Amino acid sequence: DSGVTQTPKHLITATGQRVTLRCSPRSGDLSVYWYQQSLDQGLQFLIQYYNGEERAKGNILERFSAQQFPDLHSELNLSSLELGDSALYFCASSTGTAYNEQFFGPGTRLTVL
């Protein structure tokens, strides 16, 4: 158990809909990262927040957004969903210091029908 929690575990929705994925980092970690894992793209970094502020952006679509709240939990919002958005979405957390060792949650499996 990494200490990172993600909800829900599974999510099934239809094209065009909007969903919110939630992540709680390990106790004491200030950084939260979101990743997408799909068969064709592999594991891709989407976005990072540090202590409530956006810190780095990866291959995140404009239809996707995220935020980190004062209690340090984070939410990833996916809108106008397409079939290709079906994937595993992982959240990871780290202390935010130099070594960038990240601890991953169990993931949310999103299925868009």
Place this chain on the structure above:
Amino acid sequence: AQSVTQLDSQVPVFEEAPVELRCNYSSSVSVYLFWYVQYPNQGLQLLLKYLSGSTLVKGINGFEAEFNKSQTSFHLRKPSVHISDTAEYFCAVSDKGTGGGADGLTFGKGTHLIIQP
């Protein structure tokens, strides 16, 4: 920009045999290097990391990896595998220069390690 190449998508090995999973990276700056393991239907677990110092790094479950700067490689090895090592293994890099954990990890495509009895 960084990239990671895992040369084998699948590696079948007999139980108790040694194994090497290959990883090469490309980066214009110094990097931190990581190996993660993903068991079926689970998240990623850190196996080991290279930050600096000794180029031979030991991790959990008997795995080790060697950083070779001249060949830009970070191959993962285990002298004797067990059936429970069946999993997907991912090599990842992070830019050392930005510090503060300000970058997401760049992952390879993964290597599926299949242990045959």
